[in-house]
Amino acid sequence: MPQESVQSVGELRAQLIARGARWSVLEHLADEEPVPRPSLGLEPGANLTPAEDVGRIDLRRIIGHASGNPHLTRRRAAHGLLAGAAEGAPVRGARPAAVDWRNRWGWPWITKVKDQNPCGSCWAFGAAGLVESMARIEHDVWAERSEGDVHDGLRFSCGQGSNPETALDWIKANGGLADPDCWPYSTPPAGLPAARRDAWRAEYTPSWDRSGRTVRITDYVRLGDVEQQKVWLDTVGPLTACFDVYDDFFGLGSGVYHRTSDRLAGGHCVLVVGYDDAAGCWLFKNSWGTGYHVGGYGRIAYGEVNIDHWAKCGLRGTNPDPWTKRRLHTGNVYESGNGRAHRNFELLATTTGARLQHWWREGDAPFAWARAGTFASDASGQPAFTGTTYNRNMESLHVTTGGRLRHWYYEQSAGVWRDGGLFGPGDAAVGSTPAFIQSDYGKPGNFEVVVRTADGRLNHWWRINGAPWTWNDGGRFASGIAHYGPALVQTRARHLDLVAARTDGRMQLWWRDDPNGFTWRAGEVFGSGTPATSAPCLIEGQYGAADEDTAGNYELCVAVAGGQVEHWWRGNAGGSPWRRSAVFGHDVASVTGMLQGSFGFNLEVVVLRTDRRLQHWWRDGAGWHEGPVIGPV
Amino acid sequence: MEVRRVVLGPGERYELRLTGRGARGYVWTWQVTGDADVVSVAPGPVLAGGAAPGAAVELSYVVGARPPGGGRARIRFAQVRPPYPDEAPYDEFVLDVEVTPGSGGAG
Numbered sequence: 001m002p003q004e005s006v007q008s009v010g011e012l013r014a015q016l017i018a019r020g021a022r023w024s025v026l027e028h029l030a031d032e033e034p035v036p037r038p039s040l041g042l043e044p045g046a047n048l049t050p051a052e053d054v055g056r057i058d059l060r061r062i063i064g065h066a067s068g069n070p071h072l073t074r075r076r077a078a079h080g081l082l083a084g085a086a087e088g089a090p091v092r093g094a095r096p097a098a099v100d101w102r103n104r105w106g107w108p109w110i111t112k113v114k115d116q117n118p119c120g121s122c123w124a125f126g127a128a129g130l131v132e133s134m135a136r137i138e139h140d141v142w143a144e145r146s147e148g149d150v151h152d153g154l155r156f157s158c159g160q161g162s163n164p165e166t167a168l169d170w171i172k173a174n175g176g177l178a179d180p181d182c183w184p185y186s187t188p189p190a191g192l193p194a195a196r197r198d199a200w201r202a203e204y205t206p207s208w209d210r211s212g213r214t215v216r217i218t219d220y221v222r223l224g225d226v227e228q229q230k231v232w233l234d235t236v237g238p239l240t241a242c243f244d245v246y247d248d249f250f251g252l253g254s255g256v257y258h259r260t261s262d263r264l265a266g267g268h269c270v271l272v273v274g275y276d277d278a279a280g281c282w283l284f285k286n287s288w289g290t291g292y293h294v295g296g297y298g299r300i301a302y303g304e305v306n307i308d309h310w311a312k313c314g315l316r317g318t319n320p321d322p323w324t325k326r327r328l329h330t331g332n333v334y335e336s337g338n339g340r341a342h343r344n345f346e347l348l349a350t351t352t353g354a355r356l357q358h359w360w361r362e363g364d365a366p367f368a369w370a371r372a373g374t375f376a377s378d379a380s381g382q383p384a385f386t387g388t389t390y391n392r393n394m395e396s397l398h399v400t401t402g403g404r405l406r407h408w409y410y411e412q413s414a415g416v417w418r419d420g421g422l423f424g425p426g427d428a429a430v431g432s433t434p435a436f437i438q439s440d441y442g443k444p445g446n447f448e449v450v451v452r453t454a455d456g457r458l459n460h461w462w463r464i465n466g467a468p469w470t471w472n473d474g475g476r477f478a479s480g481i482a483h484y485g486p487a488l489v490q491t492r493a494r495h496l497d498l499v500a501a502r503t504d505g506r507m508q509l510w511w512r513d514d515p516n517g518f519t520w521r522a523g524e525v526f527g528s529g530t531p532a533t534s535a536p537c538l539i540e541g542q543y544g545a546a547d548e549d550t551a552g553n554y555e556l557c558v559a560v561a562g563g564q565v566e567h568w569w570r571g572n573a574g575g576s577p578w579r580r581s582a583v584f585g586h587d588v589a590s591v592t593g594m595l596q597g598s599f600g601f602n603l604e605v606v607v608l609r610t611d612r613r614l615q616h617w618w619r620d621g622a623g624w625h626e627g628p629v630i631g632p633v
Numbered sequence: 634m635e636v637r638r639v640v641l642g643p644g645e646r647y648e649l650r651l652t653g654r655g656a657r658g659y660v661w662t663w664q665v666t667g668d669a670d671v672v673s674v675a676p677g678p679v680l681a682g683g684a685a686p687g688a689a690v691e692l693s694y695v696v697g698a699r700p701p702g703g704g705r706a707r708i709r710f711a712q713v714r715p716p717y718p719d720e721a722p723y724d725e726f727v728l729d730v731e732v733t734p735g736s737g738g739a740g
Binding site: 026029033047048116117118119120121122123159160161162163194195197198242245247250251263265266267268269288289291292 | 652653654655656657658659660662676685686687688689690712714715716717723724725
């Protein structure tokens, strides 16, 4: 019996009406245009796991603990999944009627729709989309990943199909999934004949600091039971899914897709980012650009086109790299990937004998601070502390008692602190903290340092991260600087921004004009009238970062007269000016570090008190809270 | 771009096989110029499947010669993504069809 097929978009529209379809054809297609009609689909043997082979799994064992995302902890509690809840069936009525990860609890969680064109790499895009969304959900950070890293790492050609399970297996076994600047997703060069395009393969040569710029993953989870898939979407995050494509699917616009054609067109994989029980459908993010469906997102009815025949894959326990989080911390504290939840805080502070003490805080309750090793013998003030793409090494920089700068690094592979050497001016302000970041100039990116000098100016130093590893004097600029410290950010436009406190007690932004001779230029002046008494701390946070390409707000904390801390912010995406949002704290001598970590977009601040003890303060939706005293410096 | 020429008698059919990339959003479209009324184009039967997601597949299209014949038509196939009309086609193929006059036909 011949297979039925509509010939034109007009016929498809008529067919949808005749069959009472709940979806409509893309509006930009004219009635006389043809609809696609390829062949083939997913069949057993495509290396996908059938859902029935997985069945129901023990969700309580897998996700029966608090999440770094407080919203998810509440969702898991509602389902009775957390430890201490009664054993047995999931709580009835706990699951919402709809989940849409594009926006939950007022935050975006899904990276932008991408385009795999023209390669058959949907499986890599599904897997990368899963890693990106879970890093965002678990760590409150945008972490754009490269589909090319896994696609080319597997040595697949442009036309080669595969499946998300193969991609996730490779990501797990190869140290994670890198960012596009480490190794991009690439497509055949323009002009290559079509006949050779499918066989084209990129020669995989990621930057050699790849180990420091991957989101690492542990085991992914296959889910075969539809109800459990919905619980997972509610309590953990998105899922990869694969299905058969029929020739009417290419016309899917709005509405819920269900098959009206009998002509199979191929097999395809996407990221399921939600469901809607009222409409009876999955919500998916496709990888064909924003021109398909509704801005690249579509809806498929439950059970249609074998979407529930194959197991869907979920992920938890992502471990983002220091490069991804490079703008989210400053000063003597940052969040590493250590610990069960990959969100330990690492802190450096001075201790007796001009030495430096490494402190750390476990990322799970009771969040106690503990001491690790000590090193150095010439620290005059609090150090700058960060993680870099050098295999996620910890890197420390401090002003010495002799007014120079000394670099130390913790070599992860050997588990030891090593002296990276002395450099810099002989007149760095003794007792101050330098600004220290890794920029994206070069791979591994250059180190950039700015320090206040004794004459009230600022001095920029930089190191190309390759042999001979020498530090270079980038020159002095500004004047009348009273306090300067951990307040240096590389913007999305690649130039450097910093904020310093002037002798008049106000603050001023300075920026380096890279296209015009790398000249430092003075920017806006701001302040409350209460003079700053120590160096500001500055980060680019996640507030205002609507997507992975949009700059978040600047968040700044500075100690002011009276022993309190002023919190300021500037809206980078919308161009809003500096505003003071809060004044908090007591007995504060200086703010030594600041970060936004994996704790529900909270801001975390470490201050040095007038009694020479470090204390943690943090801000959630309810305001600033006084945290524990960490210890003496 | 491949150009192929075929000669068909009225009522004859010619099966054409093209690489389908439907799993990437691509569809084959076609445009007939010349004596457009001497040929017809329709999707052919679905060929064997079973490849991995994203993989290319083989598609068939059937070109028919309409009686009474006696004309030449050019069929230009282009593999495109419908929402992106400004993109260059992934692949193109031209079939020049000569349909011979049928016996007893006019002139």
